[in-house]
Amino acid sequence: xxxxxxxxxxxxxxxxxxxxxxxxxxxxxxxxxxxxxxxxxxxxxxxxxxxxxxxxxxxxxxxxxxxxxxxxxxxxxxxxxxxxxxxxxxxxxxxxxxxxxxxxxxxxxxxxxxxxxxxxxxxxxxxxxxxxxxxxxxxxxxxxxxxxxxxxxxxxxxxxxxxxxxxxxxxxxxxxxxxxxxxxxxxxxxxxxxxxxxxxxxxxxxxxxxxxxxxxxxxxxxxxxxxxxxxxxxxxxxxxxxxxxxxxxxxxxxxxxxxxxxxxxxxxxxxxxxxxxxxxxxxxxxxxxxxxxxxxxxxxxxxxxxxxxxxxxxxxxxxxxxxxxxxxxxx
Numbered sequence: 001x002x003x004x005x006x007x008x009x010x011x012x013x014x015x016x017x018x019x020x021x022x023x024x025x026x027x028x029x030x031x032x033x034x035x036x037x038x039x040x041x042x043x044x045x046x047x048x049x050x051x052x053x054x055x056x057x058x059x060x061x062x063x064x065x066x067x068x069x070x071x072x073x074x075x076x077x078x079x080x081x082x083x084x085x086x087x088x089x090x091x092x093x094x095x096x097x098x099x100x101x102x103x104x105x106x107x108x109x110x111x112x113x114x115x116x117x118x119x120x121x122x123x124x125x126x127x128x129x130x131x132x133x134x135x136x137x138x139x140x141x142x143x144x145x146x147x148x149x150x151x152x153x154x155x156x157x158x159x160x161x162x163x164x165x166x167x168x169x170x171x172x173x174x175x176x177x178x179x180x181x182x183x184x185x186x187x188x189x190x191x192x193x194x195x196x197x198x199x200x201x202x203x204x205x206x207x208x209x210x211x212x213x214x215x216x217x218x219x220x221x222x223x224x225x226x227x228x229x230x231x232x233x234x235x236x237x238x239x240x241x242x243x244x245x246x247x248x249x250x251x252x253x254x255x256x257x258x259x260x261x262x263x264x265x266x267x268x269x270x271x272x273x274x275x276x277x278x279x280x281x282x283x284x285x286x287x288x289x290x291x292x293x294x295x296x297x298x299x300x301x302x303x304x305x306x307x308x309x310x311x312x313x314x315x316x317x318x319x320x321x322x323x324x325x326x327x328x329x330x331x
Contacts (some may be wrong), residue, residue: 047274053085055094069251082271084112087136110149121158126166149179157289180293190251196329239274
């Protein structure tokens, strides 16, 4: 465990052996000053962003209660997040309540399309994209913390060159910026397995701790990977935007996750601060487009093929791990 205070170089603590080996081999790792035993560097930074916006009860948790649990964890740390919402279910009383509760506490309200379609299909047109963008813009534009940040569903930003250029032109035309993710993970899948477990009649509430432990380990492992990759690309610790979802695992585990980041030497920052960093103005030239911004920029260099899997994050990578610990539920 790192002590509170300055964050010192300790590569073996934060970078997996595979990642470290590859980065050293390509000459991308920063060189430490060997004349001193410790070299003071910036701490890694993370902000929290949430996608979708569910307005239904989950198991025995009323919607209003589990939503408040997420807000309470952020409030305790005096953090403001970015909330990328779909518009379709935000037009009724519950949807307005959800947006009200987040906006009143200073969290950014951003655009995540109206119906959450994938734009990785060649059948999707630029006109489809613009309609999805503008319908949700109309829903969220009256809120005090409305911001013109847009996040692509599934982080899929277009399959063909024509689609990608067309979507980007629409964003620019309407003064929107891409609300990039830099740390991606599969919290959504851990959440689905947690709920499947809790639905069982014989479910033991003490077993939820095992899902919490897996969740924390999984997200920190992916955070360390993406931060190491970003450092190799930029020679600095960028302020990251972590993708989480508005769901039960966030309600139950967010407070512990924030504490875990801080325990391991990370600085937690507000999402609006992170999005102001110049790193988020970069435009990858990859085709198809998407995934984490860090992943895309690394892919574009052609230098990290040994550690860049595709898709970057997916349930297929977590299923065998969850099976190993008895956390995989077969419905």
